[in-house]
Amino acid sequence: MSIYIPGRVRMAVGLSGMTRRNFLKSAAAVGAASLAAPAVVRAQSGVTLRFLNNETSVASQAALKKACDDYESKFGVKIIVDSSPISGTMQKVMAAVAAGQPYDIMTSGFIAGILEYIHAGAIVPVTDLVKKYDWGKKAAWEYQGENWYYPFDYNLVVNYYRKDLYAQKGLKIPETWDDFLKNCQALTVVNGGNVDVGGCVIPLASDSSTNWASFGNMFAEGAELFDKDWNVVFDQGENADRATRFLDFYGELYKTMPPGMNAVSYAQLMSLFATGKAAHSVYSGRLVEALETTNPELADKYGIFPSPGSTGQKALSYAFDGFCVGKSNQSEEAIKFLQWFAEEHYVDWLLSAWMNNHPARLDIYENERWKSHPMIKKHWNTMMTMKSYIEGDNIKIMAIDTSGPSIDMRACNVFNANVMPEMLQQKVLGNASSADCVAATAQRIRSVI
Template sequence: MSIYIPGHKRMAAGLSGMTRRNFLGTAAVVGASVAAPAVRAQSGVTLRFLNQETSVASQAALKKACDEYESKFGVRIIVDSTPISGTTQKAMAAINAGQSYDIYTAGFIAGILQFVQAGVLLPVTDLVKKYDWGKGAAWEYEGENWYYPFDYNLVVNYYRKDLYAQKGLKVPETSGDFLKNCEALTVNNSGNVDVGGCVIPLASDSATNWASFGNMFAEGTQLFDKDWNVVLDQGENLDRATRFLDLYGELYKTMPPGMNAVGYAQLMSLFTTGKAAHTLYSGRLVESLEATNPALADQYGIFASPSSSGQKALSYAFDGFCVFKTKQSEEAVKFLQWFADEHYVDWLLSAWMNNHPSRLDIYENERWKSHPMIKKHWETMMQMKSFIEGDGVTITAIDTSGPSIDMRACNVFNANVMPEMLQQKVLGNTSSADCVAAAAQRIRSLI
């Protein structure tokens, strides 16, 4: 998921005005063409690539790879770069027009699952199985891998080391410690918060779904049981979710004004401009610090979200490459394999910290390790690596909740059930238990 340009939104993928019947009908036509895939030729083959990584560096890295591929194999690749907010809809529209893309970059499970269920995606399991991956990265659906991962978007907590030193604070081990640190670092002016102790969004959008529930997952809160029954408001889960909402209610008092509209851009800018002592974001924030406030790039640290008892968790998203079923599917897979072998490292380095590698061999790659910014922020990178290895930190998300990857969890994400639970708590002055009960009932109605 590229969270790059202010205003980007991680998309709640939908059919965008198309009927599912029309989409599936077109999908069947597209899928039928796979029976006779194209063979490699020195000319006459053109692949269409829909790319959602819109930074200048990422587009340049992709163009370099495509130009080299054409010079070596005579296969032309036309790249269409578009913000992530419209990627799935644009891919669907192309399919319905009978002009499907051959490859696209994906960053949201719901969009991928819709394409899988429509029968228009080609599994890339053989390519994925060649490597070892960090936990949660190479997820499967119906026994296949439907995308080739290239990064995580782990939601880590950023904090100001200099402010911690001034106040004599320590990295929090529990959510209670975190709350005390936020309270200690909140600057009030005439009764209003001038500098927030933290920023944890609550708007009804993908930023909140992605970023705001690390402490809830650290408590061990489950939305579903192994049979897809909704258990958010049952037994220990009710207690865990209630503890999380009680915590959020207190943290909210330390947050700067305007939280109703805080999204991706504000999560970064409030921290980089010194308006918040803590924030939540992926590695992209480090890139933003180096670009906009390099002095602060030496004064940050990260930690995983803690529970009341000290368990740790991180919410996350991901990015990867998917292959559509087209007449050029075989060529598309060959290109992807070549790209993974020859240009994968260059691609990762085009967003050197945001493209936090999910493929574990990359951490031993000398060219990757020698990048000056990775060398400078090596401690942060190794800390993030430690999160994706072993069992010390739970990595999960709203749209990966449940016993397996499934659209039911994606629908909870798309419907903004959990962000609206936060709103009910702090804007509606509702008890935590009632907020949990209402959210659970909404989930039941969805699935």
């Protein structure tokens, strides 16, 4: 997943005299052609592409290097990969644009970051490549009538729970948030007045992990930030009631959480569950990989479920990852590479993070090489459960930065300003009433947008 670093860079980036119409016409020609031998003919030998990769695990870097070496051996196009921690991606992209040496291709995540790239003139559409495939729900979103990234995974926020502890306590998978709260209370271990083992961990720090992971129950309850005309309605009518109920619920959940929650972020969400310090945690498929690596005994004892609302509605927060093509003198060559990569090395790339790279492209689920991976086979039930979430209509999939009637920077600005995480802090750290928190948050949203 890519963590967005706020920025407000606005600049125009040239495309070596190529108009947008000519560029799209050329890209369409690329997308309409075969993805095998003809691409070899069109590849321009001697070209060097710059690739900014923020998937920095050893396996992912190795998979990308193999693909780039293969492409160079076939086409004569060299690809220099710059792997950067996810927290520095935005800064590196914008610095490269400002220096007149933009990246030709990059991995990207949150919509907030991608819209910044679009508004800065830093990337070009990849619509024709995206339209070749069928995608899961909300994966291949459009902005200004174009697709600006080529997805490779979802980061669905599911609730992880300990099957063994559920069995010991006679607990059932929760259908409502009251059920969930009772389960968390039943599994909380208190020693000397302090929580030793948390019933759950749902973050509240002012960062993207909270924006991403902490509002599934609010979405399940149906609280909305905006109406169809972008009016802020979070504090209006039934929305205010729903948001207030959610905060009351979160306040009770917080009492079951381990200490130090104001500093808990991505790594701690995984480690607290993997080390047995929390009976539930919210996270994407990467938590399964963490269990296999750090505590394989628990890798046979977990289960997942969506976030429930008060009366049984279900929802998931989400983000995604994908590839963007930079607006550079070599954008056409970068699109050719991405087109080839999508056919020749896409599965290898997904398997480099076998559960975290939960496929957004639906044909992958029928790919025999992908299906035969030993860890995919071992955790097949989990993968198919997550697949059911992106195919059915009974589970809401929502996010702070996709709130509102369309993809827009207004919702992204709410995400970037950490408005919603700070609402949670006001509730449980500031001891404010839920109603006051909702009213203050709505006013903050109005000021941000």
